[in-house]
Amino acid sequence: MKARVTVTLKSGILDPQGKAIEGALKSLGVDGIASVRQGKVFDIELSGSDKATAEATLKAAADKLLANTVIENYRVEVLS
Amino acid sequence: MKSAVLVFPGINRERDMARALRLASGHDPAMVWHADTSLPDGTDLVVVPGGFSYGDYLRCGAIAARAPVMDAVRSFAASGGMVLGVCNGFQILCEAGLLPGVLMRNEQLKFICQDVHLRVERSDTPFTRGYNAGQVIRVPVAHGEGNYEADDETLKRLEGEGRVLYRYCSAAGVVDEPSNINGAAHSIAGIVNEGGNVLGMMPHPENHVEHVMGCTDGRGLFAGLVAHLERAA
Numbered sequence: 433m434k435a436r437v438t439v440t441l442k443s444g445i446l447d448p449q450g451k452a453i454e455g456a457l458k459s460l461g462v463d464g465i466a467s468v469r470q471g472k473v474f475d476i477e478l479s480g481s482d483k484a485t486a487e488a489t490l491k492a493a494a495d496k497l498l499a500n501t502v503i504e505n506y507r508v509e510v511l512s
Numbered sequence: 513m514k515s516a517v518l519v520f521p522g523i524n525r526e527r528d529m530a531r532a533l534r535l536a537s538g539h540d541p542a543m544v545w546h547a548d549t550s551l552p553d554g555t556d557l558v559v560v561p562g563g564f565s566y567g568d569y570l571r572c573g574a575i576a577a578r579a580p581v582m583d584a585v586r587s588f589a590a591s592g593g594m595v596l597g598v599c600n601g602f603q604i605l606c607e608a609g610l611l612p613g614v615l616m617r618n619e620q621l622k623f624i625c626q627d628v629h630l631r632v633e634r635s636d637t638p639f640t641r642g643y644n645a646g647q648v649i650r651v652p653v654a655h656g657e658g659n660y661e662a663d664d665e666t667l668k669r670l671e672g673e674g675r676v677l678y679r680y681c682s683a684a685g686v687v688d689e690p691s692n693i694n695g696a697a698h699s700i701a702g703i704v705n706e707g708g709n710v711l712g713m714m715p716h717p718e719n720h721v722e723h724v725m726g727c728t729d730g731r732g733l734f735a736g737l738v739a740h741l742e743r744a745a
Binding site: 445446448449452496497498500502503 | 570616
């Protein structure tokens, strides 16, 4: 089973990397960009086949390691 | 003082730290590997040194914070044991949940390697008793992620409980914007936990302990710890 965990910064948390990317896009002339926030994507292969178990596993992975929940939110998706 | 220095893959300041501890206490610290599950008997100070544990992968300190040895450090701290984390060590202690908040990318996105001035906010703690309250010390920093941030509630508690021990300041001891090198909230350079037994700080006091280093302002921190622990023992 394939899954994806997406980790993003909570709103209100300063994101200097996102700001730098935003500035670079503007200087490249890519128009219409209001703001950029950088996050992380983890593509994960799971060994089991039960969706509920998979979601619980991914949630544990995110809580224990993938996200720092002081500053980050995460979203868990089982893809197939 | 019986100290233990944790060693993680990618750490590079453990020998500087060991040297400073030996200089201050007259004893060699135990070097404790990250995969160990216990601390040496009789340890009374655990030091998490600086460097780039696990290549700063995922988040600075995130993987080291979950290493087997950290469970032992957590229970050591819970029973009142003294813990000092410097630079990457500060990041590791935050990630391990031993200190609140997080070290974010420096505001100006640059790695900063220079001497800074710190104001010692109080002298009545084991980590600052080698100094006078309000004293200004000069120590180096070397980090890309040292911008301390926490939610307003946490910052209010840290300030209210006098848990900010070191703050970035000018040479004259003024805490102002230009001297806040990484954009840290409230110019925070070092904080302690609620129990006052765990200190995390970004600057490197261990690199200013001998005349050959050009400055010995870092000695006070180690001398204070030795005095505290030897009186306790």
